[in-house]
Amino acid sequence: MIAGRVCLVTGSSRGIGAGIARLFAARGARVAVHGRDTDAASRVRDEIIAAGGQAIAVTGDITSAAALDEMRAQIERELGPVDILVANAGGNPVPPMPVDEMSEEVWRTTVDMNLTATFLTLRCFLPGMKARRSGSIITISSAAARRPHARSPIAYACAKAGIELLTQDVAMQLGAFGIRANCIAPETILTERSSRQIPQEMQARMASEHPIARLGTVDDVAHAALYLASAEAGWITGIVLDVAGGAVMPR
Numbered sequence: 001m002i003a004g005r006v007c008l009v010t011g012s013s014r015g016i017g018a019g020i021a022r023l024f025a026a027r028g029a030r031v032a033v034h035g036r037d038t039d040a041a042s043r044v045r046d047e048i049i050a051a052g053g054q055a056i057a058v059t060g061d062i063t064s065a066a067a068l069d070e071m072r073a074q075i076e077r078e079l080g081p082v083d084i085l086v087a088n089a090g091g092n093p094v095p096p097m098p099v100d101e102m103s104e105e106v107w108r109t110t111v112d113m114n115l116t117a118t119f120l121t122l123r124c125f126l127p128g129m130k131a132r133r134s135g136s137i138i139t140i141s142s143a144a145a146r147r148p149h150a151r152s153p154i155a156y157a158c159a160k161a162g163i164e165l166l167t168q169d170v171a172m173q174l175g176a177f178g179i180r181a182n183c184i185a186p187e188t189i190l191t192e193r194s195s196r197q198i199p200q201e202m203q204a205r206m207a208s209e210h211p212i213a214r215l216g217t218v219d220d221v222a223h224a225a226l227y228l229a230s231a232e233a234g235w236i237t238g239i240v241l242d243v244a245g246g247a248v249m250p251r
């Protein structure tokens with residue numbers, strides 16, 4: 001059950017985040033849709049409202065603590081304090097390359113837009129959750145962080161592995177305050193962007209490498225997030241859930 005809960009999904013102007021925002025709103029959550037692109041965030045908000053849900057749109061670069069503070073203030077004014085935080089925004093800016101050929105700038109940018117941005121996002125919302133003694137946090141890693149793989153860009157994989165540990169640390173520190181923190185690690189998910197970027201024949205080859213022989217959908221991730229966010233997952237914290245069609249099987 002997440003009905004009536006206030007939920008922020010960072011990076012929900014498109015892709016996986018938009019899918020999470022739509023599903024959460026369909027289940028009765030009051031959702032803050034977020035991105036840097038005001039038009040795209042407003043479109044997702046309008047779709048949610050047209051479908052009978054409740055949503056607002058907020059914009060800001062989450063590598064900036066000041067922008068996050070402004071967003072939090074706007075959400076609290078318009079919807080109330082955030083009960084469910086999905087720290088989804090991030091991405092991989094470069095193709096895989098050998099470590100010795102990677103520039104310092106690529107490394108720093110990748111870590112900044114994934115690990116540092118997630119740290120800043122959690123730091124912005126945790127004090128309020130702590131004071132209210134409740135909250136559910138979901139962060140987004142990647143299958144890239146779950147095992148070495150020739151197709152995984154290493155800076156991105158390292159940043160996402162850091163997000164997993166950060167999430168588990170928050171789970172350990174803040175369980176006593178009624179706060180749960182879990183992480184989802186998706187394998188390749190077909191979004192508007194990835195469907196465009198990955199050629200069809202490569203999609204087919206990649207799909208065949210999964211025990212469940214297809215690539216993931218936005219809904220696969222959204223339903224996992226819905227469960228982790230819900231009261232039904234009340235005794236689950238500190239996990240990394242592989243939404244990966246069986247491509248990742250940690251023991």
Ligand SMILES: NC(=O)c1ccc[n+]([C@@H]2O[C@H](COP(=O)([O-])OP(=O)(O)OC[C@H]3O[C@@H](n4cnc5c(N)ncnc54)[C@H](OP(=O)(O)O)[C@@H]3O)[C@@H](O)[C@H]2O)c1
Pocket residue numbers: 010011012013014015016017034035036037038040041060061062063088089090091092113117140141142143185186187188189190191192193194
């Ligand atoms: N798709 C996959 O195969 C896959 C697999 C594993 C993990 N993931 C992870 O899942 C998450 C979502 O991925 P996606 O494929 O849905 O990406 P996407 O389609 O590129 O969307 C990324 C979203 O994040 C927002 N964003 C990125 N950097 C931001 C920043 N600095 N400040 C504010 N907003 C920012 C974008 O906002 P604007 O566009 O409005 O600027 C957009 O809403 C990412 O963390 C990604 O690493 C994706």
